[in-house]
Amino acid sequence: xxxHDHSSIVLxxxxxxxxxxxSGAKLPQSAYDILDKLRGDGFKAPLQVYRAxxxxxxxxxxxxxxxxxxxxxxxxxxxxxxxATVFMICDECGTVSEQTDTCISGDLRKLAKTDGFxxxxxxxxxxxxxxxx
Amino acid sequence: xxxHDHSSIVLxxxxxxxxxxxSGAKLPQSAYDILDKLRGDGFKAPLQVYRAxxxxxxxxxxxxxxxxxxxxxxxxxxxxxxxATVFMICDECGTVSEQTDTCISGDLRKLAKTDGFxxxxxxxxxxxxxxxx
DNA sequence: CATATTGTGTAATAACATTACATCTGGCAG
DNA sequence: CTGCCAGATGTAATGTTATTACACAATATG
Numbered sequence: 001x002x003x004h005d006h007s008s009i010v011l012x013x014x015x016x017x018x019x020x021x022x023s024g025a026k027l028p029q030s031a032y033d034i035l036d037k038l039r040g041d042g043f044k045a046p047l048q049v050y051r052a053x054x055x056x057x058x059x060x061x062x063x064x065x066x067x068x069x070x071x072x073x074x075x076x077x078x079x080x081x082x083x084a085t086v087f088m089i090c091d092e093c094g095t096v097s098e099q100t101d102t103c104i105s106g107d108l109r110k111l112a113k114t115d116g117f118x119x120x121x122x123x124x125x126x127x128x129x130x131x132x133x
Numbered sequence: 134x135x136x137h138d139h140s141s142i143v144l145x146x147x148x149x150x151x152x153x154x155x156s157g158a159k160l161p162q163s164a165y166d167i168l169d170k171l172r173g174d175g176f177k178a179p180l181q182v183y184r185a186x187x188x189x190x191x192x193x194x195x196x197x198x199x200x201x202x203x204x205x206x207x208x209x210x211x212x213x214x215x216x217a218t219v220f221m222i223c224d225e226c227g228t229v230s231e232q233t234d235t236c237i238s239g240d241l242r243k244l245a246k247t248d249g250f251x252x253x254x255x256x257x258x259x260x261x262x263x264x265x266x
Numbered sequence: 267c268a269t270a271t272t273g274t275g276t277a278a279t280a281a282c283a284t285t286a287c288a289t290c291t292g293g294c295a296g
Numbered sequence: 297c298t299g300c301c302a303g304a305t306g307t308a309a310t311g312t313t314a315t316t317a318c319a320c321a322a323t324a325t326g
Contacts, residue, residue: 012304031282045307050283055304066199067256069282069313086241088250101244107236108219108259115230116264117221123200123258126241131249145273145322164313178276183314188273202282202313 009059017041018052019073022062027094028070065089065096067125072096084108084122090130097130142192150174151185152206155195160227161203198222198229200258205229217241217255223263230263 011019021034029037031049043049053071056062060078062071065087075098078085084105088097105122112119144152154167162170164182176182186204189195193211195204198220208231211218217238221230238255245252 014305042306046283047285047307048305051304066258086244088245088248088252090250091253097248097250099244099248101240103240104237104244107234107240108257111219111232111234111237112221112259112261115221115232117223117230117259118262119221119259120224120261122260124241125199125256126245126250126252127254127256128245128250128252147274175275179314180276180316181274184273 009061011055012052014043014048015052015055017043018049019056019061022056022071023073025072028065028068028072028096030068030070034071063087063098065125066123067127072098074098076100082106084124086124086126088126088128088130090133091127092129092133095130142194144188145185147176147181148185148188150176151182152189152194155189155204156206158205161198161201161205161229163201163203167204196220196231198258199256200260205231207231209233215239217257219257219259221259221261221263223266224260225262225266228263 017038018034021037022029025033031046031053034049034053035043035046038049053062053064057064057071061074063074063085064071068089072087076085078100082105083100083102086099086101086104088099090096104124108122109119150171151167154170155162158166164179164186167182167186168176168179171182186195186197190197190204194207196207196218197204201222205220209218211233215238216233216235219232219234219237221232223229237257241255242252
């Protein structure tokens, strides 16, 4: 079992609700977007969202896009190896596509090595224009 | 002349002050860190900092670290080609080292191509532990 | 000189995230 | 069964980061 074995994760009601909102959205959702969509389900404070997100992030079910301060559902089964995750963010329509790439993670490690730096985690966010625009 | 020809940029007083703070700091500085350090020079509002940063960012003299919401001075002469910039952030001491790499930018473009995505800009932030720790 | 562009000062507000503290729930050791 | 404990929850308050709005000043350019 890897650190990202989704099948064995038990989610609470709040965690499921948050995951559903993020999964169902076409665009990245901010914590406050999520909060607003869950008011009908009894959510009243941002912390309820952030706590659920913490767990979803820890298990790789959701990713945080740093440059947007927003969250998307994971589009890939992770835990399959040493692949880097790359997010391609379209500046026209805001959609985000998640890709994985082993070359990049290799290059990154090689680059880090020359510096004596030990890589734990990488966040790669690419801005540009998607196929449709 | 490239988009990042630093030598030809004329900075105003506020912009120089902000650049000096960022350049002089060992660690990434938040906008409010900078504001506090410039109160003695007459800075009173965050916007004064953000406006100066806007220009410094536009000219590549300063970089924003998305995962830290903080800013560092550029450590490389950019505009030298199609190299990707990689920030290595030490989780132990908070220091950031800026590297450039042409392999990664190539991989990134190749990866994007399979998606029909046209890359304008890439932000790569790596977390880990630096040589000293 | 007239005008356009860029920069500035200040206040208010918006957007994103965390701390603190009390309570609840479910599993499990005794 | 019972008492305890870890994780989850509810709520309020606060902290941190960033922007909008508006009036005015400085500088460059025709």
